[in-house]
Amino acid sequence: MENTLTQDEKYIKECFNLAKKGYGCVSPNPMVGCVVLDRFGKVVSKGYHKKYGENHAERDALLKLKNDEANGGTLYVNLEPCSHYGNTPPCVDLIIERKIARVVFSMKDPNPKVDGITKLKNSGIEVTEGVLETEAKFLNRIFIKNMTQKLPYVVLKTATTLDGKIASKNGDSKWITSEKSRKSVYEMRKEFDCIMTSSNTVIADNPAMEHKFKCILDKDNRVNSSAKILQQGRIYIATRENTPLKNGNLNVKEVLKELYKMGICSVFVECGGTLAGSLVKERLVDEIYQFIAPKILNDNDGLSCFNGNNITKISECIGLKIYEVKQFEEDLLIKSIIK
Numbered sequence: 001m002e003n004t005l006t007q008d009e010k011y012i013k014e015c016f017n018l019a020k021k022g023y024g025c026v027s028p029n030p031m032v033g034c035v036v037l038d039r040f041g042k043v044v045s046k047g048y049h050k051k052y053g054e055n056h057a058e059r060d061a062l063l064k065l066k067n068d069e070a071n072g073g074t075l076y077v078n079l080e081p082c083s084h085y086g087n088t089p090p091c092v093d094l095i096i097e098r099k100i101a102r103v104v105f106s107m108k109d110p111n112p113k114v115d116g117i118t119k120l121k122n123s124g125i126e127v128t129e130g131v132l133e134t135e136a137k138f139l140n141r142i143f144i145k146n147m148t149q150k151l152p153y154v155v156l157k158t159a160t161t162l163d164g165k166i167a168s169k170n171g172d173s174k175w176i177t178s179e180k181s182r183k184s185v186y187e188m189r190k191e192f193d194c195i196m197t198s199s200n201t202v203i204a205d206n207p208a209m210e211h212k213f214k215c216i217l218d219k220d221n222r223v224n225s226s227a228k229i230l231q232q233g234r235i236y237i238a239t240r241e242n243t244p245l246k247n248g249n250l251n252v253k254e255v256l257k258e259l260y261k262m263g264i265c266s267v268f269v270e271c272g273g274t275l276a277g278s279l280v281k282e283r284l285v286d287e288i289y290q291f292i293a294p295k296i297l298n299d300n301d302g303l304s305c306f307n308g309n310n311i312t313k314i315s316e317c318i319g320l321k322i323y324e325v326k327q328f329e330e331d332l333l334i335k336s337i338i339k
């Protein structure tokens with residue numbers, strides 16, 4: 001694969017790898033990496049956005065160089081360089097000041113405050129955009145959704161038997177997946193700003209769900225104050241008093257909007273089949289993490305992981321794109337994006 005990449009793609013890939021070093025530290029900002037070549041095509045500096053509020057990738061890379069070292073050189077970055085004053089001054093100004101001749105980037109910045117490309121072109125800098133754009137958009141998919149929709153990125157987790165059931169008809173669901181799978185969920189939760197669940201799940205399972213921020217969908221205030229989930233972390237309880245209803249249920253999109261206003265960029269949902277089905281139907285979910293245990297329940301009335309879509313034609317199925325498959329002991333974990 002590697003030798004079929006163009007020079008531009010090779011350096012942009014390097015930017016992705018640098019960008020990923022900022023994972024977990026830069027949110028709500030994007031992950032950005034930068035590689036600088038001098039006018040002879042030699043790599044003279046690399047940088048990345050390390051921490052929210054600190055230097056952007058381009059500044060990090062350029063400030064490691066002497067004033068004239070990048071003169072006539074090429075700058076690679078996976079996001080259009082910024083042109084606005086935020087926590088830091090505009091990267092384009094520094095790029096122009098350092099007399100870079102060419103800028104190569106993967107994707108335009110969805111932040112409406114940013115239009116770096118115009119300023120770069122107006123200064124006579126050659127600009128190449130769209131290099132490995134699909135990969136770049138995948139890397140910063142949370143940032144893109146936040147910027148374009150003002151909503152958090154939503155991942156829904158479910159755990160089923162091979163025949164797609166989350167529980168038998170009498171509600172028995174302990175334990176479909178292996179201990180190792182369940183432990184991996186504790187780690188997954190840490191990657192999200194908030195975990196969301198429903199009053200049904202809280203009442204049925206009384207999970208502790210340790211996390212810094214939890215949201216419970218509890219239309220009728222049914223969750224008891226002694227519930228384990230309330231014992232730790234910040235809690236936002238969405239009820240009919242603080243959230244508009246839609247078809248008699250809480251309007252979850254409105255809840256997500258509220259969460260985004262509170263600074264929540266990503267939400268991990270753990271719930272039963274009814275809520276899961278309606279979130280998918282309402283197109284409020286971006287990704288699904290599905291654990292599949294090698295067990296067959298063979299219960300016609302068992303509870304399905306997604307209920308209520310009533311789709312009768314295969315051609316109308318909700319399509320997903322799998323991007324990762326992992327095995328935990330005997331179970332599979334399939335991560336996919338809803339198309």
Ligand code: AOF
Pocket residue numbers: 029030031032033048049052053054055056057058079080081082085086087088091109111114
């Ligand atoms: C880049 N390179 O490394 C980053 C960029 O307020 P600030 O200074 O933190 O700026 C945040 C915005 O700047 C962010 O929303 C995005 O548009 C851009 N982030 N841009 O060229 C970087 N982190």
Ligand code: ZN
Pocket residue numbers: 056057058081082083089090091092
């Ligand atoms: Zn910048």
